[in-house]
Amino acid sequence: MRNPRRTTHLLALLLLALLAAGLTYPLVTRLTTHVPGSDIWAYDEYTFLWNIWWFKATVVDQLRSPLHTGLLFYPLGLDLVMYTFNLLAAALALPIVLSTANVPLGSNLVNLASTVLGGYGMFLLLRYLLRQGVGREPGAGLLSGRGWHLARDAGAMLAGLVYVFAASRSVYLALGHTMIVTTAWVPFFALYFVRLLDRRRPRDAALAGLFAALCLLTDMLYGVLLGLIALVLLLDQGRRLWTAASTGGASRRSPVRLLLLDLAIVAAVAAVLSAPLLIPTIREGLNADYAVEGWGNATELSADLAGMATPTALHPLWGWQGGRTWEQELRAVQTGDSRFRDVNTIFLGFATLVLAVAGAVAGWKRTRPWVALALITGVLALGPLLQINGQSTFDLDGLPVSVPLPFIILHYLPFIEGFRAPNRFSIVLMLALGVLAGYATAWLLARVAVARESHSQARVPRTLPSVVLAVALAGAVLFEHLAVPMPLTDARVPAVYQQIAAEPGDFALLQLPMGWRNGFGVLGAEDTRVEWYQSVHGRPILSGNTSRNPPFKFEYFRRLPLVAALTGLERYQEPDVDTDRAARGSAGELMALWNVGYLVVNPPVPGRFPYVDTWQATRDYALDVLPVDPEPVWEADGVQVYAVEQPPVPFPFALDFGSRDTSAYRGPGWSADEPDIAGTSGVWAEGRTAELYLPLRFDTPQDLQLVLQVQPFSYEGAPVQAVAVAFNGVDLGEQAMAPGWQELRFTVPAAATRSGVNTVQLRFANSARPADVLPGQGTIGSTGVLSPVDVEINSGGAAQDIAFITVTTTANGEANGEAVDASAGRRGYNLTALDPRSGRILEQRGFDTWANTYEADLLADFVAGLPEGTIVLAAARDDASRFLDDRAVATLASLGSAVDLRQMPGSGHALIGVKGAAPGTAAEATGAEGAYLKLAADRRDLAVALDQLRLEPGP
Numbered sequence: 001m002r003n004p005r006r007t008t009h010l011l012a013l014l015l016l017a018l019l020a021a022g023l024t025y026p027l028v029t030r031l032t033t034h035v036p037g038s039d040i041w042a043y044d045e046y047t048f049l050w051n052i053w054w055f056k057a058t059v060v061d062q063l064r065s066p067l068h069t070g071l072l073f074y075p076l077g078l079d080l081v082m083y084t085f086n087l088l089a090a091a092l093a094l095p096i097v098l099s100t101a102n103v104p105l106g107s108n109l110v111n112l113a114s115t116v117l118g119g120y121g122m123f124l125l126l127r128y129l130l131r132q133g134v135g136r137e138p139g140a141g142l143l144s145g146r147g148w149h150l151a152r153d154a155g156a157m158l159a160g161l162v163y164v165f166a167a168s169r170s171v172y173l174a175l176g177h178t179m180i181v182t183t184a185w186v187p188f189f190a191l192y193f194v195r196l197l198d199r200r201r202p203r204d205a206a207l208a209g210l211f212a213a214l215c216l217l218t219d220m221l222y223g224v225l226l227g228l229i230a231l232v233l234l235l236d237q238g239r240r241l242w243t244a245a246s247t248g249g250a251s252r253r254s255p256v257r258l259l260l261l262d263l264a265i266v267a268a269v270a271a272v273l274s275a276p277l278l279i280p281t282i283r284e285g286l287n288a289d290y291a292v293e294g295w296g297n298a299t300e301l302s303a304d305l306a307g308m309a310t311p312t313a314l315h316p317l318w319g320w321q322g323g324r325t326w327e328q329e330l331r332a333v334q335t336g337d338s339r340f341r342d343v344n345t346i347f348l349g350f351a352t353l354v355l356a357v358a359g360a361v362a363g364w365k366r367t368r369p370w371v372a373l374a375l376i377t378g379v380l381a382l383g384p385l386l387q388i389n390g391q392s393t394f395d396l397d398g399l400p401v402s403v404p405l406p407f408i409i410l411h412y413l414p415f416i417e418g419f420r421a422p423n424r425f426s427i428v429l430m431l432a433l434g435v436l437a438g439y440a441t442a443w444l445l446a447r448v449a450v451a452r453e454s455h456s457q458a459r460v461p462r463t464l465p466s467v468v469l470a471v472a473l474a475g476a477v478l479f480e481h482l483a484v485p486m487p488l489t490d491a492r493v494p495a496v497y498q499q500i501a502a503e504p505g506d507f508a509l510l511q512l513p514m515g516w517r518n519g520f521g522v523l524g525a526e527d528t529r530v531e532w533y534q535s536v537h538g539r540p541i542l543s544g545n546t547s548r549n550p551p552f553k554f555e556y557f558r559r560l561p562l563v564a565a566l567t568g569l570e571r572y573q574e575p576d577v578d579t580d581r582a583a584r585g586s587a588g589e590l591m592a593l594w595n596v597g598y599l600v601v602n603p604p605v606p607g608r609f610p611y612v613d614t615w616q617a618t619r620d621y622a623l624d625v626l627p628v629d630p631e632p633v634w635e636a637d638g639v640q641v642y643a644v645e646q647p648p649v650p651f652p653f654a655l656d657f658g659s660r661d662t663s664a665y666r667g668p669g670w671s672a673d674e675p676d677i678a679g680t681s682g683v684w685a686e687g688r689t690a691e692l693y694l695p696l697r698f699d700t701p702q703d704l705q706l707v708l709q710v711q712p713f714s715y716e717g718a719p720v721q722a723v724a725v726a727f728n729g730v731d732l733g734e735q736a737m738a739p740g741w742q743e744l745r746f747t748v749p750a751a752a753t754r755s756g757v758n759t760v761q762l763r764f765a766n767s768a769r770p771a772d773v774l775p776g777q778g779t780i781g782s783t784g785v786l787s788p789v790d791v792e793i794n795s796g797g798a799a800q801d802i803a804f805i806t807v808t809t810t811a812n813g814e815a816n817g818e819a820v821d822a823s824a825g826r827r828g829y830n831l832t833a834l835d836p837r838s839g840r841i842l843e844q845r846g847f848d849t850w851a852n853t854y855e856a857d858l859l860a861d862f863v864a865g866l867p868e869g870t871i872v873l874a875a876a877r878d879d880a881s882r883f884l885d886d887r888a889v890a891t892l893a894s895l896g897s898a899v900d901l902r903q904m905p906g907s908g909h910a911l912i913g914v915k916g917a918a919p920g921t922a923a924e925a926t927g928a929e930g931a932y933l934k935l936a937a938d939r940r941d942l943a944v945a946l947d948q949l950r951l952e953p954g955p
Contacts, residue, residue, distance in 0.1 A: 045176030072544030119160030121187030155442030170483030209269025296420030302383025359439030507597025524567030603638030667691030703954025778937030789839030797908030896922025
């Protein structure tokens, strides 16, 4: 006998599957060759294809963690913990990839399945929420079971449609942001969390934890969204418990204790199941190198209030501004000609919003938490500042006004501050609107059914009007969120990469465009397809795409003249004479260091700027500068491949640090090359670890000697320094060091070496900051006062007519690099007062002592009003001595100055003094052509200085 309940569920899944295929058309016709995405946007879709391939390559083929790769950002490699990996999608696609060897197919089927499952999860959530009715459906006692079941199921299905076919989800799919598309598990978490609050069953707690873990394995930032859902539902539960207890219906203590136990089960299950990603994420999140700088583009990634009521440009009929196409809209965003600051990612829908309001009213007692969720996430999605039509500053009768919003609070919460894309709150926003719209649909259909039954003599429900209304409501919702045809990009890899894959030996590729990208910017002109093409050729590439990374990952490449020249050309910037000369001089050495086998020039994509304009100039420069055969080895599909003719790598191999630019050989952990460290050139290692990259070429591996000429950072009472060395991950042992320059030798077994780039890891026993352990670091003259900030003063006097005072601030004793202009810039004396403890600028004033003695008196009065011990900076501009008087000179002497500028008219005078210091104890400089003064403590964390490195034959 047929089970009606099972049939209902199967019909819901079938309908969702058909809609998923139809509303992403023409994807269903190109599942094996194309993926959703837009040619002129960021090509994020290829990052997620690469993720699926890399997951299979590491977990299955290499039996290791996929959270690190040496194939991107070569030779540095890249940690993939703070990276939008979407591990769960990669794992779900794995069986498809293993059985078909087709990654695009796996990706497409996972995304379509996520649509179906997400809609089904909402269907189940609403069926559960509506189990006791809407709350105000009239004539409930007259409504037959069949009529109510139809109303409930239709409301549940409409909720699923709102959630998975919302315009915001389609926009993210068209942009290739598939981690915001694989949202299937959020409604399942909400379902079992609601059931848990209602029934207090450990099974529900465990299932809520399971689906929370699935969300976290999709993207750790889902934790913020789930936490918000749980918090709102808990607060509503607390309100209901308080009300029940207040009316004598229940005790407060027992439910609270049981609830805490249930929540512990949810948290424990979620933490254990997501531990492979959760633990590394927490560990890396504590690393300051990964901290989001400033607001992390949160303003650009916010929803626009007007945009919430504006159909997206993906709509085939309602694309705004005269029917601008999707591609035209994306280009308008890039050029700043769009109505909004970024792509309009959140359109709520008119019918959806009307239904949501109706649902909130009809079922108010039961919909309150969902109303709260909709309002909270709607406001949070607007970001830190209210934006309307792309504007966040509004002119109120000449007064510029910005409206701060609650998202600002998140910026100051640990870990949550990493949630830098407010528009992603649309996931929960559309979930809440779907719930409310589902309530409204069930309520409306219940009214229709009751009305039909009350006019039926046979008291038999007539369902046709209800079905028609349900279809009409679903049609209205689907139509306003329509995004057909779905933009697709071609995921087929050009044939020349198969030929590269067939080449023997280990080597890297240098590809054009040469672009590095993270979530905050691009170095060069990125094209993430070149990363995806790696799935065929399997060779390391210099470039890559990530979400967050330590700054050094970009700094390493940015500081190399060859990279600067090529990436500059890609972005319309010709290299200057010095950069060009250095690029040409280092090109061969870099090709040998990185073991680059081929230069691959990929063709431009029409409309994809800047590379479409600059690719020929970039290619021509690369062919001119790099040691390559000028005739391509392979050429097909617009791709040109040139063989690199590497210069030989000498052996024995030697590097002399400080005497020339060795940036390419130095990985993380090093300061800059210095010409003089205790009498010789060298470079300091900062912190407890450092890396070096060394080239080797050999046919037969052999034992080597690694020779280091080093000296430890020494000071009175310094502990014994020791250095441990690993060569390509093979431990070579540890050696203690005496003070002064010395030679250390380590034996490198043949098995630890490789022909190509070799990585040397150095680990130091201790490190210290000169500012903390050496006397006089940052001390102001002979005053004995330590400046809490770095100061630079440039006084031009009459010769240069300038007065610059720059203060570089620190935080918790660490220089944060923020240089602040602290000079009033007036003619005469410019004085700036600093707090002696924090270095905060208290006041900055200019006194035109060129003009009259009144200004000299004001100078004296200003200093007299400062507390004793205040640090005072001074810079003279023009002839500041002209109207100085005895009182003004005595005032400067009270700061520790020994200079009377009246004795040297027109001279520059730079002063760093302390109020109350004895005359002559300040730091100061004078000169007829100007005066320059700098006071900076060395706050580097120094371990060991390296002068020379050699690789020699083994013993």
